[in-house]
Amino acid sequence: MAHTKTPTESGTVFSTTLSRLRKEILTGAIGPGEKLRLDQLRTTYDVSFSPLREAISRLVSEGLVLQAADQRGFQVAPVSADNLREVTLLRKSLEVIALQRSIQHGDDAWETEVVSSMHHLSKFKSRNPAKMDDIDEAWEGWHRKFHTALIGACRLPVLLQFCDTLYDLSDRYRRNFLQFRHVPRDVQSEHSAIAEAALNRNAELACRLMEEHIELTATMILAVLPTELR
Amino acid sequence: MAHTKTPTESGTVFSTTLSRLRKEILTGAIGPGEKLRLDQLRTTYDVSFSPLREAISRLVSEGLVLQAADQRGFQVAPVSADNLREVTLLRKSLEVIALQRSIQHGDDAWETEVVSSMHHLSKFKSRNPAKMDDIDEAWEGWHRKFHTALIGACRLPVLLQFCDTLYDLSDRYRRNFLQFRHVPRDVQSEHSAIAEAALNRNAELACRLMEEHIELTATMILAVLPTELR
DNA sequence: TAATAAAATAATATCGATAAATAGAAAATC
DNA sequence: GATTTTCTATTTATCGATATTATTTTATTA
Known part of the structure; x- marks a missing residue:
């Protein structure tokens, strides 16, 4: 599949995925506390695991995403x-x-x-x-x-x-x-x-x-x- | 190759790699400004790209590592x-x-x-x-x-x-x-x-x-x- | 029937390979 | 001789597949 890149989107797959994920969390498209299903996101964004996980990992440092215990994935940070x-x-x-x-x-x-x-x-x-x-x-x-x-x-x-x-x-x-x-x-x-x-x-x-x-x-x-x- | 895990090391490959990298940067084993060669680190730590990059990505958020321009990798944050x-x-x-x-x-x-x-x-x-x-x-x-x-x-x-x-x-x-x-x-x-x-x-x-x-x-x-x- | 165990399913974490991009070296041009 | 260009080698970024771990479902027993 020849990946036809949208001209407005630039940079690496990682950086566009990071922006997109962050925006969805900020707007509430992915709500507080919601679990991040990797395979689903991978399909939706049409990217592979590596840049997806890398993006999520950044959001963990920023506090927008919480890393659950080992092997139990990620969730959007709850609000309180x-x-x-x-x-x-x-x-x-x-x-x-x-x-x-x-x-x-x-x-x-x-x-x-x-x-x-x-x-x-x-x-x-x-x-x-x-x-x-x-x-x-x-x-x-x-x-x-x-x-x-x-x-x-x-x-x-x-x-x-x-x-x-x-x-x-x-x-x-x-x-x-x-x-x-x-x-x-x-x-x-x-x-x-x-x-x-x-x-x-x-x-x-x-x-x-x-x-x-x-x-x-x-x-x-x-x-x-x-x-x-x- | 049956990966014989050291009993002292626990958790995911990602988390141990993160700790190890952080320690090497803090002690100066990898010095300020030094370029992080992914393939070399991959060999040294005996891990694959995914968890390695994920770990580096975290250190970028923490400010210990700088992400150079796209496609140009990472370097340890310089000191000043x-x-x-x-x-x-x-x-x-x-x-x-x-x-x-x-x-x-x-x-x-x-x-x-x-x-x-x-x-x-x-x-x-x-x-x-x-x-x-x-x-x-x-x-x-x-x-x-x-x-x-x-x-x-x-x-x-x-x-x-x-x-x-x-x-x-x-x-x-x-x-x-x-x-x-x-x-x-x-x-x-x-x-x-x-x-x-x-x-x-x-x-x-x-x-x-x-x-x-x-x-x-x-x-x-x-x-x-x-x-x-x- | 409730509790427990086993099997099946689904999700995550990791790997090794491939494609894309850059940097460096050699050749060609001015 | 300096500068540009082309080719090669190195390195990064990304992919799809696999192995590992958790969760759910079904079967079994008290």
Whole structure:
């Protein structure tokens, strides 16, 4: 079978499989606690075991997948209020460190990135519940870019890695439990306030706003989290 | 070939390969920046590609191995003063959070673990430079157990994972650059002071001592780090 | 009928082989 | 002589098959 590669997909089988798996877990297409059946995934993704297992193995380090005991495979990490609280606590602690340094070191390129991602994000007036899928995916992309841009100039690559992991871990909660609900909140203003403070090099304010932003999201998720998970 | 399994080795091929690789990188048996030749490792460890690559993939997430561009394999993460400074900064930030909570929540089992690992560690009067290998490996084991025990009761599993990763990352510097040097320092006293403060539930003191302990080690490594790495 | 054991089934972990890509060496060109 | 090009050798990434382990089903016994 001549494998006809989709032009948009590039890189190795491993990396595309990793992205695909991560996305399915973040969106909830593969739900919390769900068992990962290797043979089924292998068929669905049309790949062999090696790159599939390699991808899953990465997600284990990231905490999105749990490795059961030997010979008993993998499962998507379960969700719980405790886990969300921990992830939120860590995200606040680490993003504040990163943001503070980023504001300190940020150069022109950094400002450009912040302004640009902020601009793209602000173009989504209201997240139209009609044609959700496409728009949502785009919004999610820019939202992540925005948060990444803000802390991107901190010059601490290991920390950025941690922040990225924590973003994924909390993102899963938001996308699984907050997606289709009406939230009484002006996220747009929160974002622009953070961006403004950052660009004005007001580190203290920016960090405080960021903490509040992260905390508020977590609070809203906790409020709607099924009781059996609390 | 009937694969005769060594009785001491247990678990999957993957997990033993992961441990072995990690150890070789931490000790410097495979040095910083060194390329990982898959076929050579495969022969040395007598395993096949799948579990080998899976193990390497994990080490990439941990930051001990770098994945080069597609199709260009892996290399052990290089060392640099900047990286050591970052890892030190993060270790201090995160271990303090963990230690503070651990002191807050620690129960009898926690106290026992701390006392026990402290005791074992203190039995190594001076690290005899003669029969280094065996003694050093044992000391390294208890040293890690001690640090793990201190923060073990924090009830933040994700944080513990981060701390473990950071311990590895800084441990590599210590074992590669400080091992055979005489250090003008009473590490034993530092450890017992931290343990005492923790058991007395004096979180503030314990955290301060821990920060100093981590910082001091880093300072000494930086002092002897080859100039081209600074 | 409940509990246990045996057999069948399904899933995982690992292997050895193949295909694809890169890096290095030799030849050709300017 | 330096630079580019082609060919070869090495190395990586991926595959499909096999062996091992867990789970479910069926049969057996108390």
